[in-house]
Amino acid sequence: MDFDWTEEDRAYRARIREFLKKELPSDWDEISRHGPGSREQTEFSLQFCPKLAEAGLLVPHWPQEWGGGDRPTWEHFILGEELWAAGEPRGAQYMNVNWIGPTLMRFGTEEQKRRFIPEMVAGKAIWCQGFSEPNAGSDLASLRTRAERDGDDYVINGTKIWTSYAAMAEHCFLLARAGAGQGKAGIAIFIVPMSTPGIEVRSIPSLIGHGDIHETFFTDVRVPAAARLGEEGEAWSIINYSLANERVGIPRYELSTRVLNDMVSELKQRGDFSDPVVQARAGSAAAACEAARMLVYRTVDMKARGDIVGAEASMARVAVIEADHAVTDFGMEFLPDAFNGRSHPAFLAHHERAIVTGIAAGAAEIQLGLIARHWLDLPKGVH
Ligand SMILES: Cc1cc2nc3c(=O)[nH]c(=O)nc-3n(C[C@H](O)[C@H](O)[C@H](O)COP(=O)(O)OP(=O)(O)OC[C@H]3O[C@@H](n4cnc5c(N)ncnc54)[C@H](O)[C@@H]3O)c2cc1C
Numbered sequence: 001m002d003f004d005w006t007e008e009d010r011a012y013r014a015r016i017r018e019f020l021k022k023e024l025p026s027d028w029d030e031i032s033r034h035g036p037g038s039r040e041q042t043e044f045s046l047q048f049c050p051k052l053a054e055a056g057l058l059v060p061h062w063p064q065e066w067g068g069g070d071r072p073t074w075e076h077f078i079l080g081e082e083l084w085a086a087g088e089p090r091g092a093q094y095m096n097v098n099w100i101g102p103t104l105m106r107f108g109t110e111e112q113k114r115r116f117i118p119e120m121v122a123g124k125a126i127w128c129q130g131f132s133e134p135n136a137g138s139d140l141a142s143l144r145t146r147a148e149r150d151g152d153d154y155v156i157n158g159t160k161i162w163t164s165y166a167a168m169a170e171h172c173f174l175l176a177r178a179g180a181g182q183g184k185a186g187i188a189i190f191i192v193p194m195s196t197p198g199i200e201v202r203s204i205p206s207l208i209g210h211g212d213i214h215e216t217f218f219t220d221v222r223v224p225a226a227a228r229l230g231e232e233g234e235a236w237s238i239i240n241y242s243l244a245n246e247r248v249g250i251p252r253y254e255l256s257t258r259v260l261n262d263m264v265s266e267l268k269q270r271g272d273f274s275d276p277v278v279q280a281r282a283g284s285a286a287a288a289c290e291a292a293r294m295l296v297y298r299t300v301d302m303k304a305r306g307d308i309v310g311a312e313a314s315m316a317r318v319a320v321i322e323a324d325h326a327v328t329d330f331g332m333e334f335l336p337d338a339f340n341g342r343s344h345p346a347f348l349a350h351h352e353r354a355i356v357t358g359i360a361a362g363a364a365e366i367q368l369g370l371i372a373r374h375w376l377d378l379p380k381g382v383h
Contacts, residue, residue, distance in 0.1 A: 012075055016057065016082040023051055024089060029345050032087030034209030035353060036094065037164045042126060045091030049123025052090070058123050059097055066105055066113070067121030073304040077251070085254040087349075092127065092165040094250070096120040100127050100173055103242045107230050112191065116171070128169035128194070130160040130216060131239075137162075138366045140175070141184045141236075145218060147176040147228075154178065154190065154228070156198075156221040162360075166201045166214040169194050174218075175239070179232035187235040191227050198222070208352050243362065252320050252357065253292040256327040259350045260285050263331045266338060281330050288326040292319035311374035314367035321364050324354040 005013070025031070031040050052058040061076035062068025080098070083090055090097065101120045104113055119125040136143040145158025156176055166172070171191055178188035194201070198221040204213045230238050264282055267273040273282075295316040302309045328351045332339060341348040358364035372378040 009074065009078060013078050013082060016079060019052075019055055019057065020082065020086050020089075023048060024086065028087065028089075032089070033341075033345055033349055035212065035349065036088040036091050037212035038091075038209040039168060039211040041088070042091040042165060042168045044089060045093045046124060046126075048089045048091075049093050051123075053121060053123040058090075059101065059121055062101065062121070063105070066101075066117050073300060077300050081251045081254040084251050085258050092169070093120075093123060093125065095129065095165075096125055096127060099242045100129075103173075103238060104229070106241065107238050109226070111226065112229065116191070125171070126165060126169045127171045127173055128163050128165045128216075130163055130166075130172045130174040130192075132162045133159060134161050138363050140239075141187070143175055143177065143187065145174070145176040147178040147188060147190060147223075149178070149225070150222075152225055153222050154225060156190065156192070156218045156223065158218050160216040160218070161214075162204070163201075163214045163216045164212060164360075166194070166216045167203060167211055172199075172216070173229075175235060178228070181233040184236040185233045187239075188232045189229040189235045189238060190223055191229055192218075192221065192223055196221050196223065208356055250320075250361075251293075251296060252353075253289045253296065253323045255350060256323045257286070257289045257293075259346055260289060260327045260330065262344065262346065263327070263335055263338075266335060266344070272334065278334055281333070285323070285326040285330045288319070288323040292316070292323040295319045311371050314370040315375070317362070318364055318367050318371070321358045324350075324357045328354040 031044055034040060036042075049058055056069055057079060059067060059076075060069040060071035060079065061073055062070075064070045076097075080094075083094070088094060097120070101117060104116055108116070116125070130145075131140060131143075133143050133145060143158075145156065145160065147154040147156045154176075156174070158176060160166075160174070163172075170193065172194055174190045174192045175187055176190055177186050179186060181187075192199070198219045200217040200219070202215045202217075203211050204215060206213055260282065264273060267278065267282075272278065295312070296319075299309045299312050299316050302312060328347075331347055332351065335347070338344045339348050339351060373380055
């Protein structure tokens with residue numbers, strides 16, 4: 001067990017920082033103020049990701065056959081840490097790199113791979129994820145959007161909600177009921193072009209930013225059967241594969257750590273860091289960030305070894321959420337005036353995202369339930 005980075009890893013990290021220094025514009029703080037889901041940042045990603053791709057820094061971990069570099073999982077992870085801490089200039093495209101692309105490569109037909117992977121590798125593809133519905137979030141298996149087979153087509157009807165990036169996305173990775181199966185066994189995945197007639201997208205105003213989350217309505221949306229990913233009823237195992245990648249996909253502790261360091265610097269500058277209570281709280285937040293980092297590293301290590309990641313992913317996610325909260329709570333308590341959005345925009349941006357971090361990509365309580373069942377072996381329903 002070695003907890004240190006190799007020389008090669010350090011050099012790789014330094015190269016990414018250098019790249020970011022060169023490529024991020026002087027008004028990047030303003031562009032990134034509203035987070036990866038905002039229109040500004042998603043538009044920016046369409047200029048930034050092609051440059052990242054040209055530098056070999058977009059999908060280094062993907063197989064060469066599909067435009068990657070066959071590089072170790074850890075390189076991709078270092079990349080994720082640096083980009084997320086810089087405000088995620090990949091915008092919505094982090095999803096392609098982390099899980100949509102790998103899911104297509106694993107479960108897609110040759111035709112689907114050839115159609116969609118090259119655009120992702122070029123850094124020019126915006127996708128959205130149509131999972132949640134007004135009455136199906138945590139209990140995703142109860143979703144009602146229906147895809148009815150009609151000859152060589154499917155006709156899709158239903159409503160999705162909280163769909164990030166939907167207003168700018170070209171494709172939706174959509175879950176819908178298809179065939180006769182019940183619950184989880186009745187769900188299929190469809191790749192739906194967002195320009196298909198019958199799709200309406202409405203932005204939902206929210207504190208995390210402009211145009212970030214949406215309601216997406218599907219009315220008699222017709223897609224060919226070739227738009228289905230996997231078989232009818234097979235979606236659940238594909239989704240589990242995707243979600244395990246998504247849950248550890250965002251190394252938020254890296255940003256939390258940097259924000260905490262900036263908060264401590266600010267307190268020191270003000271002469272307010274000598275109070276032992278302040279120091280103890282800062283120490284506790286730092287410990288939460290490091291605990292999250294280590295738990296996430298374990299899941300990355302498991303993935304790198306080809307092991308199946310189970311409850312470990314849920315634990316890592318809970319720790320990441322707690323670290324986010326510990327840092328923002330610390331700042332709000334000891335530097336409340338610095339959250340005005342002007343003097344330290346990163347504090348407010350981090351705070352806003354910390355509010356939703358325990359909901360998006362599967363609520364924290366659901367992760368705790370998974371840990372209870374799969375780690376502590378408690379029966380379902382007792383927790
Ligand atoms: C910023 C953001 C971006 C998002 N982006 C997308 C996206 O792009 N695509 C998409 O499909 N979805 C997206 N979501 C939706 C997200 O996946 C859901 O909000 C999440 O799964 C929770 O579902 P829900 O909102 O329906 O809440 P509910 O499932 O109704 O849960 C409400 C509360 O009840 C608790 N709860 C529910 N069931 C249990 C249980 N069994 N045990 C204990 N507690 C429980 C939850 O933890 C939560 O606190 C996004 C959400 C946010 C906040």
